[in-house]
Amino acid sequence: MNLGPLEIGLIILAVLLLFGYKKLPDASRSLGRSLRIFKGEMKGMKDDDRGPGAAPAAGPAALDAADRDRRAQLEAEAAAAEARAAELRARAARPGVADPR
Structure with a gap:
């Protein structure tokens, strides 16, 4: 054709x-x-x-680097969330302060 x-x-x-x-x-x-x-x-x-004895396609170094990057990203997000939560708790503890939303 x-x-x-x-x-x-x-x-x-x-x-x-x-x-x-x-x-x-x-x-x-x-x-x-x-x-x-x-x-x-x-x-x-x-x-x-291939069976259970086959090695993964990606090497351990590639997986470790990807895991470290993902872990660093998650830790940064967790730190930002904790800071925001602490700020909201401090704002809620002050008497007479309304939520800005």
């Missing part, structure tokens, strides 16, 4: 008419995400087929 320039142009025109030019970037982005998820799931299934 050979597609010539006329057929390709008609396909592009049909896609533009169906989705509109404003929604095409979102549609292509979601398609890419779906394909990435599918690819990851297929890789996971292949890893499961």
Whole structure:
């Protein structure tokens, strides 16, 4: 099956008419995400087929770096939440001060 320039142009025109030019970037982005998820799931299934003695695809150093980054991010979020909670407790302890909301 050979597609010539006329057929390709008609396909592009049909896609533009169906989705509109404003929604095409979102549609292509979601398609890419779906394909990435599918690819990851297929890789996971292949890893499961290898058996329990198989090593993970990513090395321990890569996992440790990712874990450290995630842990640092979570600790920063927790510190910010604790500071906000302390501020709200201090504001609530003062008599006659109303909540600004």
